[in-house]
Structure formats: C-alpha cells, structure tokens
Amino acid sequence: MNSKKIVEVTAAIIRKDNRFLCAQRKDSSEQGGKWEFPGGKIEDGETPEACLERELQEEFNIQAKCGNFLCENMHDYGNKIIKLKAYFVDHMQGNFKLLVHQDIKWLALDQIHELDWAEADLPIVNQLINDLK
Numbered sequence: 056m057n058s059k060k061i062v063e064v065t066a067a068i069i070r071k072d073n074r075f076l077c078a079q080r081k082d083s084s085e086q087g088g089k090w091e092f093p094g095g096k097i098e099d100g101e102t103p104e105a106c107l108e109r110e111l112q113e114e115f116n117i118q119a120k121c122g123n124f125l126c127e128n129m130h131d132y133g134n135k136i137i138k139l140k141a142y143f144v145d146h147m148q149g150n151f152k153l154l155v156h157q158d159i160k161w162l163a164l165d166q167i168h169e170l171d172w173a174e175a176d177l178p179i180v181n182q183l184i185n186d187l188k
C-alpha cells in the first residue's frame with residue numbers, strides 16, 4: 056500500500072513591472088538552494104488564499120491579496136508527494152524583507168527558466184510562460 060503523505064502547498068506568482076518574484080530556499084532547508092514561488096503548507100481549515108496571504112506576511116512581512124488560480128501540480132519527491140497550487144497574488148503593502156529565503160530575484164518571463172527550480176515548480180513555470188507569452 057502506498058502510504059506516502061500528500062502535502063498541499065501554495066505558491067504565489069507576484070508580478071511587478073512585468074517581472075516575477077522568484078525566491079531561493081535556504082541551503083539548510085528541504086530543496087535547499089532551489090528556486091520557488093513563495094508560499095507554504097496549507098494548515099487545517101485554511102483556504103489556499105488565506106494560506107498564501109499568511110505565508111507572504113511571515114516570509115517577507117508584506118501584505119498581499121490572493122487573486123486568480125493559475126494551475127496545480129502533483130510531484131513525488133520520494134519521501135512525500137507535494138500538491139503545489141499556484142495563484143496570482145497582488146502585493147498590496149510593505150517592503151520585502153527576507154525572513155525565510157536566502158535570496159530573491161525579479162525576473163522577466165524569458166529569464167525565469169535560467170534558475171534551478173524545485174522540480175515541483177517546473178510545470179508551473181512552463182504554464183506561466185505559455186499563458187502569458
């Protein structure tokens with residue numbers, strides 16, 4: 056029997072002046088050094104939208120408003136399965152402080168493939184490029 060846990064995780068696509076926020080995980084964390092869209096695990100009883108707004112506050116100390124759903128992707132990392140749900144998010148207020156990540160970059164659509172993305176994000180990156188090009 057496959058008893059692998061499915062972990063539901065949110066990911067925020069934040070766009071500013073036609074550039075997209077990409078965040079690098081700390082070397083010491085799971086998927087250390089990989090790039091991702093910020094977000095995190097959905098807590099019990101939480102909506103994905105509320106999760107994203109909470110995570111962005113915790114990770115960058117910004118206020119954000121969750122908008123439209125983009126897509127989701129299931130990825131098996133071996134020890135667990137991640138269901139990654141991506142939403143467009145508007146940055147409403149506050150300067151970005153790196154409270155959790157080791158780096159961020161704002162990249163144009165034709166540059167985002169250059170990063171070493173977490174595997175679960177690759178279909179989301181491709182969908183974003185296809186939808187917006």
Ligand SMILES: Nc1nc2c([nH]c(=O)n2[C@@H]2O[C@H](COP(=O)(O)OP(=O)(O)OP(=O)(O)O)[C@@H](O)[C@H]2O)c(=O)[nH]1
Pocket residue numbers: 064065066085086090091092093094095096097137139173174175176
């Ligand atoms: N936030 C986020 N997590 C991702 C992405 N892609 C991806 O594989 N993950 C994986 O999803 C899992 C959960 O992410 P997280 O560690 O940011 O979640 P969290 O802040 O709620 O966790 P924690 O409070 O337990 O540290 C990690 O294993 C992470 O590597 C992504 O684009 N965004």
